[in-house]
Amino acid sequence: xIKMLSGNEAVARGAWEAGVAVASAYPGTPSTEIxxxxxxxxxxxxxxxxxxxxxxxxxxGAAYAGRRALAAMKHVGLNVAADSFMYAALTGAEAGLxxxxxxxxxxxxxxxxxxxxxxxxxxxxxxxxxxxxQEAKDMTIAAFGLSxxxxxxxxxxxxxxxxxxxxxxxxxxxxxxxxxxxxxxxRNPTKxxxxxxxxxxxxxxxxxxxxxxxxxxETFPYNRIEPGERSLGIITNGVAYQYAKEVFRDASILRLGxxxxxxxxxxxxxAASVERLVVIxxxxxxxxxxxxxxxxxxxxxxxxxITGEFDPRVVRENxxxxxxxxxxxxxxxxxxxxxxxxxxPPVLCPGCPHRSTFYVLGKLKLPVNGDIGCxxxxxxxxxxxxxxxxxxxxxxxxxxxxxxxxxxxxxQVAVIGDSTFFHTGIQALINTVYNHTPVIIVILxxxxxxxxxxxxxxxxxxxxxxxxxxxxxxxxxxRACGIKHVKTVEAFAVDEIETTLKEYTRLDEPSxxxxxEPCALLPEGRKRWLPLExxxxxxxxxxLCFRVACPAILKSSELDERYQxxxxxxxxxxxxxxxxxxxxxxRDAITFRPTEN
Amino acid sequence: xxxxxxxxxVGVGGQGTILAxxxxxxxxxxxxxxxxxxxxxxxxxRGGSVTSYVRWGRVVYSPLVGAGEADVYLAxxxxxxxxxxxxxxxxxxxxxxxxxxxxxxxxxxxKTYPDDEFLRSKVAQVTQQAVxxxxxxxxxxLGNNRVANIVLLGALSVLLENRELEGMHLTPETWLQxxxxxxxxxxxxxxxxxxxxxxxxxxxxx
Numbered sequence: 001x002i003k004m005l006s007g008n009e010a011v012a013r014g015a016w017e018a019g020v021a022v023a024s025a026y027p028g029t030p031s032t033e034i035x036x037x038x039x040x041x042x043x044x045x046x047x048x049x050x051x052x053x054x055x056x057x058x059x060x061g062a063a064y065a066g067r068r069a070l071a072a073m074k075h076v077g078l079n080v081a082a083d084s085f086m087y088a089a090l091t092g093a094e095a096g097l098x099x100x101x102x103x104x105x106x107x108x109x110x111x112x113x114x115x116x117x118x119x120x121x122x123x124x125x126x127x128x129x130x131x132x133x134q135e136a137k138d139m140t141i142a143a144f145g146l147s148x149x150x151x152x153x154x155x156x157x158x159x160x161x162x163x164x165x166x167x168x169x170x171x172x173x174x175x176x177x178x179x180x181x182x183x184x185x186x187r188n189p190t191k192x193x194x195x196x197x198x199x200x201x202x203x204x205x206x207x208x209x210x211x212x213x214x215x216x217x218e219t220f221p222y223n224r225i226e227p228g229e230r231s232l233g234i235i236t237n238g239v240a241y242q243y244a245k246e247v248f249r250d251a252s253i254l255r256l257g258x259x260x261x262x263x264x265x266x267x268x269x270x271a272a273s274v275e276r277l278v279v280i281x282x283x284x285x286x287x288x289x290x291x292x293x294x295x296x297x298x299x300x301x302x303x304x305x306i307t308g309e310f311d312p313r314v315v316r317e318n319x320x321x322x323x324x325x326x327x328x329x330x331x332x333x334x335x336x337x338x339x340x341x342x343x344x345p346p347v348l349c350p351g352c353p354h355r356s357t358f359y360v361l362g363k364l365k366l367p368v369n370g371d372i373g374c375x376x377x378x379x380x381x382x383x384x385x386x387x388x389x390x391x392x393x394x395x396x397x398x399x400x401x402x403x404x405x406x407x408x409x410x411x412q413v414a415v416i417g418d419s420t421f422f423h424t425g426i427q428a429l430i431n432t433v434y435n436h437t438p439v440i441i442v443i444l445x446x447x448x449x450x451x452x453x454x455x456x457x458x459x460x461x462x463x464x465x466x467x468x469x470x471x472x473x474x475x476x477x478x479r480a481c482g483i484k485h486v487k488t489v490e491a492f493a494v495d496e497i498e499t500t501l502k503e504y505t506r507l508d509e510p511s512x513x514x515x516x517e518p519c520a521l522l523p524e525g526r527k528r529w530l531p532l533e534x535x536x537x538x539x540x541x542x543x544l545c546f547r548v549a550c551p552a553i554l555k556s557s558e559l560d561e562r563y564q565x566x567x568x569x570x571x572x573x574x575x576x577x578x579x580x581x582x583x584x585x586x587r588d589a590i591t592f593r594p595t596e597n
Numbered sequence: 598x599x600x601x602x603x604x605x606x607v608g609v610g611g612q613g614t615i616l617a618x619x620x621x622x623x624x625x626x627x628x629x630x631x632x633x634x635x636x637x638x639x640x641x642x643r644g645g646s647v648t649s650y651v652r653w654g655r656v657v658y659s660p661l662v663g664a665g666e667a668d669v670y671l672a673x674x675x676x677x678x679x680x681x682x683x684x685x686x687x688x689x690x691x692x693x694x695x696x697x698x699x700x701x702x703x704x705x706x707x708k709t710y711p712d713d714e715f716l717r718s719k720v721a722q723v724t725q726q727a728v729x730x731x732x733x734x735x736x737x738x739l740g741n742n743r744v745a746n747i748v749l750l751g752a753l754s755v756l757l758e759n760r761e762l763e764g765m766h767l768t769p770e771t772w773l774q775x776x777x778x779x780x781x782x783x784x785x786x787x788x789x790x791x792x793x794x795x796x797x798x799x800x801x802x803x
Contacts, residue, residue: 004623004634030637108637132633132660165635165660166622245658313663331665334687336722338679342708344609344700346645551644551701 005169007162010133011100012037014140015070017172018096020044022062024055026423027452028074029109030163031102035072036455039464043174048455048464051393051423052077056084056099060153063093064192066183068144072100075116076392080424082119085153089123090202091192092151092209094183096144099125102158105282105309109451111372111392113307115283120155120260124210127155127260128222129238133167139222139257150213152206157259159282161239161309214261222257225270232324233274235267235291235298237281243315244280247325262290271296278303278324282310348377350552351520351529351576353491354444357415359548359580360498362386366413366440366505367403371396371425373417374450374519387415394424400439401432411505415442418474419449419457426481432510433482440504441512443474444491446519454522478512485509491517494583520576530593531575532582534568538589541565545581545590553581601654602762603662607681608647608673609698613746616779617671618649620750623775625653628767635660644700646677655763669757671749673732674698675716682723691720691727692753694745695734728752728799735794741784744791747776751795769796 005013011034015023023046025035039046049055055071062069073081078101085099101119104110120127128143130136136158143154190198217223232251236244241255254270256262271277271291279288279300288300303322304315319325348355358378361368370376370387371394378386389399396414404412416425421443432439449455456462461471478486485507489496497515504511518525534556541560545553545568552574555566570581570590582590604621608614618634625632636649650662667685672678672693685691697710720727730752736745754772773789780788 002626004619004626004632160637161635161660164637165633166619167633167660168626168631239660242658242660311661311663312659313665316663331663333665334683334685334723336683336719338682338711338719340708341676341680342700342702342710344644344646344676344680344702346610347701349644549701554699555703 001171002168003171004166005133005137006033006164006166007130007133007136007158008033008164009037010136010169011072011140011156011158012041013169013171014137015098016041016044017137017174018141018144019068019174019176020070020096020144021067022059022069023047023072024049024058024069025072026050026052026055026077027449027455028077028102029452030104030160031072031074031077031100031158032452032455033163034100034102035464046464048457050458052081053084056081056088059097059099060084060088060091060093063095063097064091065185066094068096070098070100073102074110075101075103075114076110076112077101078116078119080393085119086123087194088153089125090194090199090206093147093153094186096147097153098140098143098147098156099153100156100158102160102163103283104160106160108160111390113283115286116155116157117259117286118284120157123153123155124206125153125155125260126150126213126258127157128257129157129259130162130257131238131241131255132162133165133169135222135257136162137169142222146213150209150216152209152213157238159238159309165239210261214264217258217261217263218265220258220263222255223263223266224255224257225266226253226255228252230273231275233270233277235270235277235279235287237287240280240282240310240315243310243312246312247316247319256287259287262287264294267291267294268296271298276324280304280310280315283307346377347549347551348374349520350550350574351525351578353446353515353517353520353578354378355548355550355578356492356494356497356580357442357444357515358386359584360494360501361413361415362547363498364501364505366501367408367410368413368415369396369400369403371414371416371420372451373420373444374446375415375417375444376451393420394428397425397428397432397439397441400441401428401435401437404437404439405435411438411440413440413442415444417450418443418445418447418459419455421474422458422472426477429478429483429512430481437510438508439510440501441510443478443512443514445474445514445516446491447516448519448522450519454519474514478514483510483512485511486514487512488514488516491515492578492580494580520578525576528577530577531572532570532577532579532593533572533591534570535589535591536567538587539567540587541567542586544584544586548581548584550581552576600763601652601657602669602757602760603667604651604653604669604671605662605667605681605685606649606651606671606673607677609677610644610647612647612673612698613743614647614649614673617673617746617750618651620747620772620775620779621651623779624767624772625651627771627775628653628765630654630762630765631657633657633660646680648681653762653765669753671753673746673749675713676700676710679711679716679719682719685723688724688726690756691724692749692756693720693727693729694732694749695729696732696745728756730795730798732795735798736791739787739790739794741787741791744784744788747780747788747791748795748798750776751792752799753795754792755796755799
């Protein structure tokens with residue numbers, strides 16, 4: 001049966017067909033859907049871990065116990081998991097262990113565009129890169145086989161355009177794993193206890209292993225030569241292969257499905273068969289530099305960009321520029337000039353429970369350090385920049401602490417979401433308490449992992465596979481970390497947030513404000529939607545409600561008679577009735593919800 | 598270049614652009630073609646710009662459509678229609694939903710929303726094959742403002758009837774079958790009606 005699957009769905013299908021038993025992940029675009037799809041298959045245990053490091057530990061443990069396992073993450077998640085990835089690379093496992101990294105060239109939803117193939121080289125593990133959904137499925141299965149054959153974790157590297165493109169896939173059946181029987185946990189400390197005396201031996205093993213895999217790579221079926229004209233030979237990988245095929249209909253192509261280790265003999269044979277050798281790969285010159293180290297003349301990043309993602313145009317126009325294609329291949333763009341248009345960046349949704357906090361923080365003009373999540377959308381408000389720094393998951397609290405310790409005269413604030421707090425915020429909070437620094441930490445608890453599309457987390461009381469579980473409460477956890485000043489308030493309570501934050505600025509100890517309210521897009525949030533109205537006669541166009549920066553509050557065409565300013569109106573189709581604007585309005589011109597009996 | 602049809606779909610998060618491209622790619626497959634679709638998830642619910650690509654052909658390699666390569670342009674919102682206008686091929690087939698969704702930058706800033714005359718004149722500079730439809734109005738008249746995306750596909754289905762592509766066998770039934778598979782069961786009927794209404798709108802376009 002053929003079905004349109006996204007790359008992520010295809011990886012999940014492949015993992016299921018390969019008989020995977022345990023899968024762990026932390027959500028992160030573009031990888032999130034892999035576990036969401038996998039969790040729905042029978043005979044699989046799939047979970048959200050609080051972070052990627054834990055996910056890799058879980059997968060390693062399952063593979064040590066003799067069951068096929070995977071961990072999935074976005075590219076920057078592998079930074080978090082690097083410590084675990086590196087020991088797993090040394091130990092190998094008793095059953096297939098696949099680590100999936102979903103890289104994000106062009107940073108559609110990420111803080112950087114690092115190329116994680118480097119991790120494969122770093123850890124001496126093979127790296128597989130599919131070029132479409134069919135291969136995403138097939139190579140996931142192949143990755144488990146490879147992992148078991150060579151006793152190594154395998155890095156399956158996807159990119160956004162593989163994860164989020166849908167292409168036809170031939171579905172197969174699940175092969176119950178050959179090692180499905182419950183085995184006794186291995187008593188093999190020289191292999192699994194990475195103290196120096198054992199690790200030293202394992203290093204020899206892994207160096208031998210990677211050279212054995214390089215030998216196998218010469219005949220690995222996903223490394224293949226597609227012969228064409230001799231004048232141009234292209235080495236390519238991943239989705240770039242599709243652009244190369246699209247643009248160069250006649251060239252010879254060496255498609256590498258395994259980009260680490262590289263098949264040196266195959267590359268030499270290919271290079272010898274063509275007159276000009278070019279590598280077409282997104283991001284780093286990873287293949288190009290390796291080929292050059294073989295002493296083979298090759299071009300790559302001198303022609304195609306090292307930044308961003310490719311598409312057929314990027315490949316074609318650069319090829320025309322350097323004479324790889326005739327000038328007539330150039331495609332002219334329309335010359336229409338639409339002028340500067342109003343921008344439409346993603347913003348906090350109407351009814352977002354984070355909005356009140358950002359409104360107050362903007363008003364107080366305190367330096368705010370941000371973190372990774374929807375609240376990054378509170379970056380700018382009509383009152384100016386609210387968030388001054390965003391680095392990576394869990395960075396906000398440590399950065400605020402460091403700035404305070406450097407003698408920053410203002411009171412430093414860190415804002416962090418519930419899921420991000422569980423991810424890597426807790427250790428930074430402990431540091432702030434331990435080293436007693438008076439920073440203000442706001443935990444924006446919207447009862448979900450919002451930005452990636454509502455995944456459960458340790459605070460939600462639900463697991464990935466829909467079971468009820470212990471709900472880890474943030475306030476007692478914060479107290480247990482030693483915070484004395486902690487308060488949980490309803491996220492829409494503008495005045496209470498302001499009063500609390502002002503109070504906290506006068507403390508000489510760290511403090512935590514937890515603002516709690518379900519994301520307005522969650523089913524329980526949606527149930528409360530009830531649009532408010534502006535009472536036009538009472539509005540004088542003071543614009544204070546515009547500072548709330550809600551997409552549901554618009555400028556009316558009606559002007560206030562006295563000041564000639566546009567009055568406010570509320571778009572009933574967008575308004576959820578969160579009442580932030582109604583609380584902010586000094587003239588009681590915005591209705592509140594009817595009091596609930 | 599004429600061995601494929603390259604669709605560019607643009608709109609605002611929440612308008613159903615992604616569902617429409619999902620239907621479109623599956624229609625291509627059902628019509629006996631290779632088909633691929635690409636989009637970016639993650640921020641689409643937050644009212645940001647959404648762009649999606651669908652390609653049909655006997656052989657399709659790239660899932661992405663490069664600037665200047667789109668030969669069918671489906672715009673779900675007028676400002677977005679302008680924003681990506683320079684990415685389409687001159688002479689491309691254009692279908693524009695006459696809906697305006699005001700961005701935040703208009704509420705706090707001084708810019709204005711471009712008027713219809715400006716939009717039509719700019720579109721006319723790129724192509725003469727442009728159709729404007731009040732898909733949101735049609736959807737409202739069917740009692741469900743969320744089916745505007747399928748109204749647009751209905752209109753598109755008529756406009757594609759004179760396109761020829763090697764190996765393509767496309768009928769209205771192909772579309773209806775795919776729609777029935779891709780939307781939640783309780784919304785199948787209203788979506789089928791939306792598709793028919795979109796087709797009828799092409800008889801007397803706005």
